[in-house]
Amino acid sequence: MSQPSQTIDGQFVDPGKLIRLLQETYGEGENNFKVELRLNRYKIYAPQDNKLTKVFVPVDTLRI
Numbered sequence: 001m002s003q004p005s006q007t008i009d010g011q012f013v014d015p016g017k018l019i020r021l022l023q024e025t026y027g028e029g030e031n032n033f034k035v036e037l038r039l040n041r042y043k044i045y046a047p048q049d050n051k052l053t054k055v056f057v058p059v060d061t062l063r064i
Contacts (some may be wrong), residue, residue: 010040018042 015063026032033047036046 004046005043007041007043010037010042013042 005023015037022033022035022044032047036043
């Protein structure tokens with residue numbers, strides 16, 4: 001089974017807000033979540049042992 005992920009457009013996203021939101025949701029630590037930025041798009045991965053079926057980041061709260 002693959003990790004649940006969400007891809008969001010990064011054009012107007014504040015990276016600091018994104019990281020703070022993910023830390024609040026999944027906790028601080030090295031293996032709690034992973035974020036990749038490619039071609040101005042953020043791909044967010046939740047931990048495999050997380051019981052969530054999807055990753056959901058409310059994009060409206062991340063705007064610059």
